[in-house]
Amino acid sequence: MNGVLTPTRVVAGILFAFMAISLALPGSASTYGVLAYLAFVGITMVVVSGIRKEPGSWLGRRSVRRCLVALIVAVCIGLIATPPPTYNSTSGESSTGPLLALFMFMVLFNIALGRATQRVVSAPETVVDEREEALRNRACRLAYVILLVTVGGVLLVADLAGEQSRAWLGATVSWSGWLVFGELLFILPTMVLAFIEPDRVTPEPGEIRGGSTARQRAAAALLVVSFGIPVVLSVALAVLPPTVSTSSNGSIVMTTSASGVTPVTDCRHFQADVIVGHGIQADIPVNAMACWNGTRAAESYGMGKSDCNQGDSVAANVRTLACTSATLPDGTLTFRYRAFVSSSLLPFLGRTVTVEVIIDKNGHVLAFP
Amino acid sequence: MISSSRRSLDLAGDRRRRRALVTIILIATGVLASALPPSLGGYGIIPVLLLTTLDLVLIRSTRGLAFARGKSLDERERSLRDHAYRVGFRWLGLAVAILLIVTIVSTIIAAWLFPMVGAPSFPSDLNIGIAGRGLFAVLEILCMVPTMVIAWNQPDGAEQPDQAHDAPRQRGKALRLMWLTLPLVLVLWVLDVTVVPVQAASRNPNFSSSTRQTGAKCQDFVSGRVVGGPFGATVGLDATVCWNGTDASLVNDPSLRICGGNSNDDFASVTETCTTHTDSGGTLQYVVQARVSPLPFSIGSRDVTLTLVVSRNGIVITQP
Secondary structure: OOOOOOHHHHHHHHHHHHHHHHHHOOOOHHHHHHHHHHHHHHHHHHHHHOOOOOOHHHHOOHHHHHHHHHHHHHHHHHHHHOOOOEEEOOOOEEEOOOHHHHHHHHHHHHHHHHHHOOOOOOOOHHHOOHHHHHHHHHHHHHHHHHHHHHHHHHHHHHHHHOHHHHHHHHHHHOOHHHHHHHHHHHHHHHHHHHHHOOOOOOOOHHHOOOOOHHHHHHHHHHHHHHHHHHHHHHHHHHHOOOEEEEEEEEEEEEOOOOOOOOOEEEEEEEEEEEEEOOOOEEEEEEEEEEEEOOOOEEEEEOOOHHHOOOOOEEOEEEEEEEEEEEEOOOOOEEEEEEEEEEEOOOOOOEEEEEEEEEEOOOOOEEEOO | OHHHHHHHHOOOOOHHHHHHHHHHHHHHHHHHHOOOOOOOOOOOHHHHHHHHHHHHHHHHHOOOHHHOOHHHOOHHHHHHHHHHHHHHHHHHHHHHHHHHHHHHHHHHHHHHHOOOOOOOOOOOOEOOOOOHHHHHHHHHHHHHHHHHHHHHHOOOOOOOOOOOOHHHHHHHHHHHHHHHHHHHHHHHHHHHHHOOOOEEEOEOOOOOOOOOEOOEEEEEEEEEEEEOHHHOEEEEEEEEEEEOOOOEEEOOOOOOOOOOOOOEOOOOEEEEEEEEEEOOOOOEEEEEEEEEEOOHHHOOOEEEEEEEEEOOOOOEEEOO
């Protein structure tokens, strides 16, 4: 498996394929967008990983490298502690938690760590000297033992301990556990190397190694775009107006009462999707039917408390602020669903969306997105 | 006789045989991790012990280099060992990815081949974590990959260590003592399935089902008991009960053909008996009685009873 098909690349390909299949199965445009972004991040990582540049005096210090390792460990613990995306059908709240922010911090720290260690662990045999070869082999051995104890130990203890630990294991294995396992698999040797390697001696100008300047510039540009896209999309979610798509069909419903009379009621089906954001987005849908008879309008379905449900969302949190449905004394039916939508990357940045459906007693639609 | 069997176990000088052994271990691990066959019928400990034996033979063939302490190795051996760990790191990822593919594909095939079998090992409607055979396969890969790399790469006729020196002699002693792993695994497993308290298993939130019946309300009841953790057995109760104010009835398995459901008998055999009865007041009583036997002749067996009682108005009187 020499050359292009190295085990690391095959594993990365398989992991990406799994992610792609799981994301592509729902088949919506937003998931294809996520897939395209992940592919872009993958290309960025490939370009960045090919660059070996002197870490500089700051990243060359062991204490700084150890701090970076501690930060990555903290992010991994945070990811493991982050529960799977939740949706509360009672309150209508959904949240992906800090997953996206943690993931971006992890990528950032990984890049810094790669720079600090000059990516010695993944460098080809031809570009490392004897000292570096011995150091990376030792780092890999220590890292393997740490991996064995942490992953093997956690799996064994959690699977044996009891009901709650098994439930946690089941949820983690099917969620962020794979992300952390991938991090340990690909980055742990670099973390150990960064931890054990002594302070670097600043090299003489003639000794400086590095990739081509063009490649470094391309990597820097790709990095800026990779990190910029989620930030821009998070800001866009708060700034740009929502996209609304609606459809409404009238119908006549025949109902049979207990007395055997069959009164005729006019009804209308309301379907709306208010999509907040682009890429990082949430769908606030309405799917309801209202009927009227000249005296009053009433809900047929889709306007209850349990109907204030968010639709598909990508890296966005939705918090229901209000969900009310009432028929006023003059027979007008009012349904109001108000929610706060924010990006899970910048949760303090968001916008409030109100979806209203108002129909008077004669079936006139007074408000509808 | 003894010296001949020792020779047959000593593969140190024969790379071809070492590579064959590595291949056998990898295939056996893949089969163990797969969902086929759906159940190991209580004999799961046998493949585990066989794999452990093969592991020990492989460790012996590499003279336990992957597990040796640095002080007992010379510079060449230390370099070889550390390099094996670096290569092992790469192969570990590949092995885990392949295990994942094997698990997913075999689960799909098992669901297609055995749609009515009540107890494929996984997936389950219960929170049972990772099934024992899958967990062992992962631990096997984690523990053995560096040794496999050494066994695969070590050339024919590798140098014999100088037994006159203290460090190689200590390693030789450790290699002899490692055979105690087999009885140790057996004893730990017997203690696990016969002594460790029975644990509850709740419903897996990733699975959901809904049953509707005209003029009645229905509810799913999924629960179970785990005997001996992942290396024991699971006894499950999976019942959909509907009630209409007159009586309550079991609708998902009225003829008790499946009985229980979600049971896992990979490492201990499970004999289940199910009974259902609706009394004159319309109250349904559904009982799953199971005997979990890890050893032949019901030695160390444990009884588990799961009872579900639902009234005609849907009031749950007893549930596991």
